[in-house]
Each structure stands twice: as C-alpha cells, then as structure tokens.
Amino acid sequence: MFETSATAFSVVVMERVPGTLPSSAPAQAPPEPRDFRRPADATYAWRALAEHSIAAAITHPEKVLFPADGITKGDLCAYYEAVAPLMLPHIAGRPITMERYPAGIGKKGFLQKDVVKGFPSWLERVEVERREPKKSERESESGGESGSVHYPLARDARALLWLANQNCVTPHVWISRAPNLKEPDLCVLDLDPPGDEPEAVREAALAVRALLNELGVPSFIKTSGSKGFHIVVPLSGASEATQIWRFAHGVGAVLVKRHPALLTQEFIKADRGGRIFVDTGRNAPGATFAAVYAVRAKAGAPVSAPCTWDEVARGAIEPRTFTLRNMPGRLEVTGDLWAYLESHGCSLHKALAAVEGLLTDEDWREAQAASIRRPKSRKG
Secondary structure, three states, X not given: OOOOOOOOEEEEEOOOOOOOOOOOOOOOOOOOOOOXXXXXXXXXXXXXXXXXXXXXXXXXXXOEEEOOOOEEHHHHHXXXXXXXXXXXXXXXXXXXXXXXXXXXXXXXXXXXOOOOOOOOOOOOEEEEEEOOOOHHHHOOOOOOOOOEEEEEOOOOHHHHHHHHHOOEEEEEEOOOEOOEOOOOOEEEEEEEOOOOOHHHHHHHHHHHHHHHHHHOXXXXXXXXXXXXXXXEEEEOOOOOHHHHHHHHHHHHHHHHHHOOOOEEOOOOHHHOOOOEEEXXXXXXXXXXXXXXXXXXXXXXXEEEOEEOHHHHHOOOOOOOOOEOOOHHHHHHHHOOOOOOHHHHOEOOHHHHHHHHHOOOHHHHHHHHHHHHOOHHHHOO
C-alpha cells in the first residue's frame, strides 16, 4: 500500500491588528439578531442595502465584471455583503486564495494567496510556512518572510467585502481553519466531468452518496457553479490529515473500481476517456475548493451553493442552477441548508478501515499512479 505524498507545513497565526474602515465609510449599526438558518430570516440578508452599508468603501462599483450579463463590481460586492451572514460561518478561519479578475471575466484573471502589501490594518491573515519554499519565494522582494505565504481570512462582512473589492470573484478555501490547519474539519470530493453532462454527473454524485452511506459517514452536497458537484463529509477533528487524504483517495479508488465506465482518477485529461474525474486532491495540505456561496467566474455568475440530495436525485438541480441573481429567491425558500453541517462531524477511523477492506494493494497502487501521472512522464 502507498502512503500519502502530501507535503508537510508549519503554521504561524498572525495577530489581528485593530483598525477601522476607511474614513469614507460610515460606522455600521449593530445588526438585528436573526437566525439565518430559518428561511424567513435568511431573506433579511437580501433586503436593499441600508444607509449603514459598508459598500461606501467599494472603489469603482460601476466596473463591469461579467460583460455578457452586465453584472458589475458593485453587484458582486452587494451579493457578498448580503450573503455574508450565511457564508461566514462556513469560511471563518479558512485560508483564502483569491481568484481575481481586474479587467472582468472576459480577460485573463489570476490566483493570489499571498497578501503582504496594500491591505488594511484590520485584515486578519495567517502565515503558512512551507518546508521547501519555491525559488521565486526565496528571492521574493514583496516584503514577506522567506518561504511563507500570508493568506487572508474572512471572519466578518468587512473582510468579505475587501476581497470582492479586489475583484475577487471566487474565494477558494482550505478544508481546515486557523489556528488548527493540520486538523481538517471537512473532507471534499470534487466531481469534474469533461463537459456539461448533467445526467452523468448526477449519476456520479448519487454513486458517491451511496458509497458514503455504506461506509456510515454523513454527506452534504453543493453545486460547483461550474460543471460538477462538491460532496462534503463534515469531520469531528478526531482524524489526522493523512487519514483524511487516504480516506478520500480510497473512496475515489472504490468508486472507479465499481463504475469504471463512468469515473476515473486519471489526472491527465487526455487519459480520462470522457469519464468524470473524481478529484480527491482537495484534501491535501494547502489545497482549496470553491467556498460555499461563492460566485464563479463564468457567464451568468453561477454560485456554488448547497442543495439537497433529493433535489439532485430528482434532477431538479444542475451544477450551474444557482446564480448571483436568483439566490435571493432560493434562500427565501431554503435558508442555509448547511447551517447544521458541523453538528454532523464524524471520525473516519472505522470508515477508512472499511475502505481499505474494499481495495487490494494493486488497487491502491493504480489509484496512486493515476493521480500522480503528469504529461512529462510520457516522454521517452
């Protein structure tokens, strides 16, 4: 059997520096107490922006970020401010990688992890030191410490709005929270089909659920806002990071073994043969997935949002069903479907043993080989 090849890292939590909003932004009034798990109260988050809104701190709100839809930076910021009461409990403390589009999604964007300058004093960050920093990081003149990355964190609406003001369309988050970055509280399986194949990806999602039910672990699902679904297993903190990674990869291997014509773990797209990629790499240290309620950088501004297994089984929900514009109506009906996710946290000890009982040594070796193959390995 193989062992995880995930790299190790150490963590330093940076002290949060007290600060205030820019002087142009009026102070916020204390929000009315609400329970956003209830649909009736979730709709409160979608009321028109009040005078005390921190949107005054947004620069160039008229900038069009989604040209085909006329959705502006101001629209994006208003969305994130409105959804913050539901979104923040799920992402608080998770290191964030920003997917930024300064010129709109019609132009090339970029990913940013390291925030070392140009940020407000009140923004909370977490410093992650890597064992073997890249050459570019060792020689960096950005002002950060050698070999470390300073990830932004979002524990309040102000931080979420700051991200959006950086033209961050999609925040991608870790499966663990600071300061316990070596103790994931989520296990994520990402279904990535080669194209828009709603029926096939629905079948794949239900296959994942069936296996997780068989293993005795709870599962929640959300749309990816792209082509597939994200299936999440909430964890109690009793499982080590290497166990979580091995569990996820083993689940992927069992799924491929049972559904070889539908699913694959081949990292190289050309080798997938039109099958759906079961991406378990989201469970490696430092890996990310699109945050719950995050907008995706695609036409229509689709949102990665929770749904129910019944909706998936009935074909009522597809990966891009939810959008920035229809989420208000959705939340009015459902509230936050993941509000109680943490209360279902489980240990993977028994489930991992069950997975290992379903795979031979050869199954593990092939699963590992498929996931680590890279195009350059074909040369020669």
